[in-house]
Amino acid sequence: MQREVIKSLVQLESWCKDFAYMSPLSLDTEATDLNWYKLQPEGFSLCDGKRTCYISWKPSYSKTLSSLINSCSELIMHNASFDLKVLQKMKVDYLSIPNIFDTMIGAWILNENKERGLKDLAKRILNIPDSDILTYEEAIKYGSNSETFYNYAMNDSIWAYQLYEVEKPLIEKQGMDYLFYEIEMPFQKVIAEMSINGFLVDKEKAFKMRDFVAELLVEKKKQLCESANIPFTTQTLIDGSYEVIPTINFNSTPQMVNVIEELGLKITEMTKPSKRFPKGQKSVGKETIRRLSGQHKFIDLYDEYTSLEKLYTSYLLTVENFIDEDDRIRCDLNAAGTVTGRLSASNPNLENLPNPLKTSLPVNYRDIFIAPKGKTLIVCDYSGQELRGLAEVSQDPALIEAFKNDKDIHLSVTNSCLQLGIPDEALYTSHPDNKKYKTQFKQERDKLKNGVVFPLIYGKTAYGMAKDMNISEDLAQEWIDGFLNLYPKVRDSIDLCASFLKRSGYVKNKNGRRRRLNKTIPKSYRQGFNFLIQGLAADEMKLACSSCQKLKFFYPEWELKLLLPVHDEIVMEINDTYTNEAIPIIKNRMENCMELCVPEVVDIKFSKSYGDIK
DNA sequence: GGCTGCGAGACTCG
DNA sequence: TCACGAGTCTCGCAGCC
Numbered sequence: 001m002q003r004e005v006i007k008s009l010v011q012l013e014s015w016c017k018d019f020a021y022m023s024p025l026s027l028d029t030e031a032t033d034l035n036w037y038k039l040q041p042e043g044f045s046l047c048d049g050k051r052t053c054y055i056s057w058k059p060s061y062s063k064t065l066s067s068l069i070n071s072c073s074e075l076i077m078h079n080a081s082f083d084l085k086v087l088q089k090m091k092v093d094y095l096s097i098p099n100i101f102d103t104m105i106g107a108w109i110l111n112e113n114k115e116r117g118l119k120d121l122a123k124r125i126l127n128i129p130d131s132d133i134l135t136y137e138e139a140i141k142y143g144s145n146s147e148t149f150y151n152y153a154m155n156d157s158i159w160a161y162q163l164y165e166v167e168k169p170l171i172e173k174q175g176m177d178y179l180f181y182e183i184e185m186p187f188q189k190v191i192a193e194m195s196i197n198g199f200l201v202d203k204e205k206a207f208k209m210r211d212f213v214a215e216l217l218v219e220k221k222k223q224l225c226e227s228a229n230i231p232f233t234t235q236t237l238i239d240g241s242y243e244v245i246p247t248i249n250f251n252s253t254p255q256m257v258n259v260i261e262e263l264g265l266k267i268t269e270m271t272k273p274s275k276r277f278p279k280g281q282k283s284v285g286k287e288t289i290r291r292l293s294g295q296h297k298f299i300d301l302y303d304e305y306t307s308l309e310k311l312y313t314s315y316l317l318t319v320e321n322f323i324d325e326d327d328r329i330r331c332d333l334n335a336a337g338t339v340t341g342r343l344s345a346s347n348p349n350l351e352n353l354p355n356p357l358k359t360s361l362p363v364n365y366r367d368i369f370i371a372p373k374g375k376t377l378i379v380c381d382y383s384g385q386e387l388r389g390l391a392e393v394s395q396d397p398a399l400i401e402a403f404k405n406d407k408d409i410h411l412s413v414t415n416s417c418l419q420l421g422i423p424d425e426a427l428y429t430s431h432p433d434n435k436k437y438k439t440q441f442k443q444e445r446d447k448l449k450n451g452v453v454f455p456l457i458y459g460k461t462a463y464g465m466a467k468d469m470n471i472s473e474d475l476a477q478e479w480i481d482g483f484l485n486l487y488p489k490v491r492d493s494i495d496l497c498a499s500f501l502k503r504s505g506y507v508k509n510k511n512g513r514r515r516r517l518n519k520t521i522p523k524s525y526r527q528g529f530n531f532l533i534q535g536l537a538a539d540e541m542k543l544a545c546s547s548c549q550k551l552k553f554f555y556p557e558w559e560l561k562l563l564l565p566v567h568d569e570i571v572m573e574i575n576d577t578y579t580n581e582a583i584p585i586i587k588n589r590m591e592n593c594m595e596l597c598v599p600e601v602v603d604i605k606f607s608k609s610y611g612d613i614k
Numbered sequence: 615g616g617c618t619g620c621g622a623g624a625c626t627c628g
Numbered sequence: 629t630c631a632c633g634a635g636t637c638t639c640g641c642a643g644c645c
Contacts, residue, residue, distance in 0.1 A: 251638055253623060274622065276641080285624060310625045314636055340633060342628090349635045352627035359626085386628085458631040467630085522629070530632040537628090538633095567628040567633090 001158055004053040005150050009060055015046070015053055016068045023048055024101070025068070026076035026161040029086035030057075030136075030144070030153055034332070036085045036196045037324040042144050044086075047157040049165075054150040062091040074099045078118045078160040080185075081335050084192035095189055095552070103160050105184045106167035108336035109176055113516055116336055122159045125166055179512045183539050186546035190562055191333045191343070193549060197561045197573070198328030199350065199369050201319070202609075206368040210316040213363060217312055218244050220305045227298040228259055250305060256284045263296050307361060311354060315365050322348050340531050341513050341538035343565055351566050357614055367611030375559070376579045376606050379613045380590055382568040383601040384409075385540070389533040390457055391598045392510070396489035403598035406430060410449040411438060417452065417482035418444055452479050456490075457533055459526025497529045507531055511539045540600075541565055543593040548572065548586055558582055571610070579606055 006012050019025065026047045033039040041057040044065075055061065069075055069092060077083040080102035084094040107116040107125075115124070119135070122128040132155070139152035171180050221244040225232040232246040248255045257267060269288045270280035284302075292299045322329045329348065337344035345351045356364045371377045382388075387409060391399040402409050406429045415422045420441060426433040438445065451469045465476040484491045501507050506516040507528040515531040517524035545565055552560050560582070561573040570590070574582055583604050591600040605613045 249639080251624085253639080255639095271623065276621075281623095283623080306625070310637080313638080314626070318636090337635095338633065342633065344634055346635060349627080352625095352635065354626065355628095455631055458633090460631045461629085463630050465631090526630095527632065534628095534633060569628085 001047075002051040003151070003154055004051065006053050006055040009058075009064065012055060012061055012064055015051075016064060018051070019048055019068065019071070021071050022073045024074045024076055024161070024164065025072035026157045026164065027069070027083060028078065028153060028156040028160060029083045029090075031086045031089075034082070035324070035330055036089070037198070037326065037328070037330060039086065039089065041086050041090050043153065044090075045153040045157040047154070047161040049161055052154045052158050054153045056145070057090065059091070065090065066092045069097055072099075074101045074164075076101045076103060076160050076164045078102065078156070078163070079104045079335070080188040081191035081195065081333070084189060085196050088192070088196060094192060095549075097189075100185050100188060101164055101168070102185065102188055102335075103163040103167060104336055105188065106171060106180065107163070109179060109184065109513065110167060110170055110174070111516065112339045112341075112514075118156060118159055118163075121163055122155075126159060126162050128159070174512070174514070176512045176514075179539070183511060183542050183546075186549075187542040188335060190542070190545040190549050190565075191335050193562050194564060195330055195333055197563055198324065198326075198330035199563050199571070199610075200328050200372050200573075201323055202368050202370050203320075203323060203327055206316070206319050206323075209363050209365070209368065210312070210319075213308065213312050213316055215241065216362060217305075217308055218242065220301065220308060221246060221250065224250060224298065224301050224305060227296075227301055228263060230259065250302070251309070253281075253284055256302070257282045260284065260288075260292070260299070263298060265292050265295055265299070267292075307359060311361055311363075311365060315348075315354065318348060319368070338538075339515060341535045341542075342567065343538070343541075345564075350564055353610075356611070364611040366613075367609055369610035371573055371608050374576055375573050376576050376608065377563075377610055377613070378572045378574055378579065378583065378586065378604060378606045379610070380544075380570045380572070380586060381603045381605075382537075382540070382590070383603050385537050385568040385600075386457060386533055387453070388596065388598050388600060389536045390490065392536060392596050393532045394487065394490045394493035395597065396487040396493075399487045399490070400597055408434065408438065410445050410453060411441065412486060413453055413483050414441060414445045414448040416486050417448060417479040420444070448479070452483060456480065456483060458530050459494075493532075494529050497532060498525045501525060501528045509535045509539070511536070513539060537568060540594045541567065541570075544590040545570060547589040547593045551582075551585065551589070555582070555585075 004015065006015060027044055029044045030042040031039040032042060043054060043056045045052060045054045075097055077100060080100050087094045104116050107121055119133050122133055123130065134152045139149045142148040171177060225244065225246050230246050230248055232244050235243045235245060237243060248259065250256065260267060267282045267288055269283040271283045273280045289299060289303045293303065324330060331345045331350045332347045334344045334346065354361060354365045356366065388403060391403055402412065407427050408429055412427050414420060415427065422437050425431050426437055428434060451465065455465060462473050462477040462480055466473040469476065497507055501517060501524065502519050505519055506514045508514045509532050513535050515528060515535065517528055545562060548570065549562055551558065557575065558578045559575040562570065563573055564571040587602045587604055590602040607613050
């Protein structure tokens with residue numbers, strides 16, 4: 001491979017001139033930081049299969065780089081969502097790059113269970129010896145203008161090119177062209193956009209909330225000590241507030257087991273067996289607390305304490321570290337971090353912000369996420385996405401009919417399992433009596449929805465259901481049968497999935513996404529079936545995001561920004577003036593981005609603050 | 615004795 | 629054996645200097 005280090009525009013132009021028009025080109029960027037707001041481009045390397053070069057970045061190169069990128073047939077990158085945001089800083093219009101090929105995503109969909117870092121793949125797939133593989137940290141030690149660093153950077157683009165040559169035919173052979181080129185590649189631009197945009201935060205509100213909860217926690221600790229006669233000392237802090245220091249640690253499970261048992265309460269719940277505790281150990285988690293609830297004041301206080309402590313330490317205390325100077329939080333969106341095709345988020349994880357509908361916290365943490373002046377937040381949520389996925393996977397006629405005619409499935413299941421005697425026609429939302437029954441049996445409906453329908457999708461057994469719902473195993477089995485008798489094809493599809501897995505060692509969804517599983521482990525069969533639904537939902541979400549991102553071209557006046565995907569929900573920001581115009585258009589795009597045997601329904605809500613959306 | 619790494623257990627979300 | 633997929637925090641033990 002011919003290597004060159006380019007130090008002038010003339011040199012770069014000459015390299016580009018020798019590039020064969022409409023050939024594949026690999027690119028790897030070097031930058032100072034992972035966070036878009038802080039990163040500064042340092043340089044990039046290119047490889048066309050025969051030659052490679054490294055270019056220290058200068059702003060005057062952006063035009064030449066843009067036209068080179070637009071003249072290649074495919075732009076190969078490893079972790080494209082990162083390179084795209086560096087390109088954006090280099091003033092290259094990353095949204096209009098036509099054909100991208102991400103070798104990290106390629107490796108991921110070809111085997112979701114194996115490592116997919118460039119260095120891992122160089123070793124495993126390209127058989128590059130360990131001694132030739134440097135990390136960024138090792139290479140940068142020699143300085144960004146050293147031969148070692150240049151070679152490090154050029155190696156990366158060479159390896160990406162070589163991985164492309166390996167992966168491209170495999171993707172085709174395994175029937176993953178649609179998944180890769182139509183779902184995954186467009187979505188990498190969405191990830192890039194979201195990590196550029198970030199989510200605006202009301203800093204003052206965040207700090208006020210933090211201090212308020214800190215005070216509540218001090219009080220809670222004091223009450224906990226008093227209710228169980230635990231000695232404590234108090235300490236006055238510089239700002240006049242005070243801290244309660246108990247003689248025991250409320251965050252320690254073994255210590256809490258002691259405290260609870262000394263109160264005369266019995267703990268029967270055990271944790272799962274582990275290396276250190278082959279028989280498991282006594283647990284003070286949700287189950288224990290739920291069972292002991294009401295038996296001692298301490299238990300109820302402790303329940304409130306654990307959730308408040310989580311809110312404080314995981315969210316309120318750390319949020320400050322993640323806010324950039326423009327008051328936006330840019331979390332890491334991991335394009336290949338799951339085995340099912342979903343996205344994952346970290347630093348911070350904005351996908352698991354406490355939901356006011358699910359928790360009974362004294363504050364709504366989501367209130368701190370807001371729209372800037374003149375903009376509105378739009379939150380678009382797939383309604384019943386997983387259940388619709390079940391209809392698609394099972395092709396059950398009754399389930400399909402129910403969705404097509406707006407029949408309340410959860411009420412139907414409740415009606416069947418509990419034999420409520422609601423006439424069939426009243427199960428349709430269009431029927432005048434539907435609302436009446438829904439209100440009358442709300443509790444039962446919720447119970448069956450969360451206790452039977454969703455758990456079944458995850459492969460729950462009668463044993464587990466009985467334990468969780470505090471019912472007999474026979475009754476649990478009766479409810480499971482009640483569901484499966486209503487939708488008999490669901491059972492068939494679970495069996496079909498199992499026999500496919502047994503035969504092939506993997507399962508695959510209709511878009512060609514696969515999950516490879518160990519067919520000798522019983523758990524694999526639950527994971528396999530759940531993957532069909534979760535993986536399909538992930539694909540739909542990706543298609544929806546990409547489709548919405550295209551609206552930016554058609555309606556630039558909307559100033560549409562994609563902020564965050566949360567599994568079945570997309571959060572966007574839009575110019576106030578166009579909110580009402582945009583909603584039906586976005587809804588239509590999301591509902592029709594993937595062909596299914598049942599209609600999708602997307603609920604769209606909007607507000608100035610994320611916390612208002614419930 | 616202090617530091618670091620890691621498994622376990624708790625919580626958060628869809 | 630018994631509910632899928634994620635991330636983060638804290639505790640407490642093991643191993644190292």
